[in-house]
C-alpha cells in the first residue's frame with residue numbers, strides 16, 4: 001500500500017476508498033441507539049456543547065443552514081428553534097441516521113423546515129453559494145479528507161456565510177488528558193457493548209478522537225480553506241472545541 005492511498009480508521013490503517021464505507025457501517029450499526037448513547041457517554045454534556053455552538057453562531061430569522069454529517073438532527077433542531085424561522089438541510093453519509101432524525105422532526109413538528117439529504121461532505125450535492133451557515137458537529141473527524149470537506153464548505157456558502165465546526169479536540173493539560181484517556185479507552189467501549197451491543201464502533205469513536213488534529217493545527221486547516229477571521233473556543237478544557245470562520 002503506498003502512502004497516498006491509505007488513511008486511518010481509528011488506529012487501523014485502511015485504503016482511502018475503504019474508509020467511507022467503514023464509517024457508514026459504524027453509524028448504520030449505532031443509528032437507533034445513537035441519541036441515547038450520546039447522553040450516556042457524555043453525561044448529557046454534548047447538549048451543553050451544542051448549546052454553546054448556538055450561542056456563538058447566534059442564528060438569525062430566515063437563515064438557511066446546511067448541517068453536514070448532521071446525523072439525527074441535533075444541531076439543525078437547535079438552529080431552527082433559535083432562529084425562530086429558517087430552513088435547515090441535514091446532509092449525511094448514513095441514511096439510517098437521517099431516518100432517526102426525520103422521526104424526531106415529525107415528533108417535534110419541525111418537518112416543514114427541514115430537508116434530509118444523503119451525501120458526502122467531500123462532494124456535497126449542492127450548488128455553490130447556496131447557504132448562509134454551514135455546520136459540522138462531531139462529523140469532520142470521520143471524513144477521509146477533512147481538507148476537502150472544508151473546501152466544499154467554502155464552496156457552498158454564500159459570500160458573508162459562516163462556518164462552525166464542533167469536534168472533539170485535545171486537552172492542553174497532560175494530566176487531564178491522561179485521566180480523560182483512561183475514561184474514554186476503558187469506559188466508552190464497554191458502555192457501547194452494554195447499551196448498543198457494539199464495542200467495536202465505540203472503540204473506533206475513541207481512537208478517531210485521539211487521531212484528530214489539535215486546535216491550532218485545525219485552525220490552520222480552516223484558514224487554508226479560505227475562511228477569514230477564523231478562531232476557536234475550547235469547551236470543557238479542550239475535550240471539545242468550536243472553530244468558526246467566515247467566507248468574506
Ligand SMILES: C[S@@+](CC[C@H](N)C(=O)[O-])C[C@H]1O[C@@H](n2cnc3c(N)ncnc32)[C@H](O)[C@@H]1O
Nearest residue numbers: 027069070071092093094097120121137139142
Ligand atoms: C458522531 S455523528 C454526529 C451527528 C450529529 N452531527 C451530532 O452532532 O450529533 C457523525 C456523523 O457523521 C456522518 N459522516 C461521517 N462521514 C461523513 C461524510 N464523509 N459525509 C457526510 N457525513 C458523514 C456519519 O454518518 C454520522 O451520522
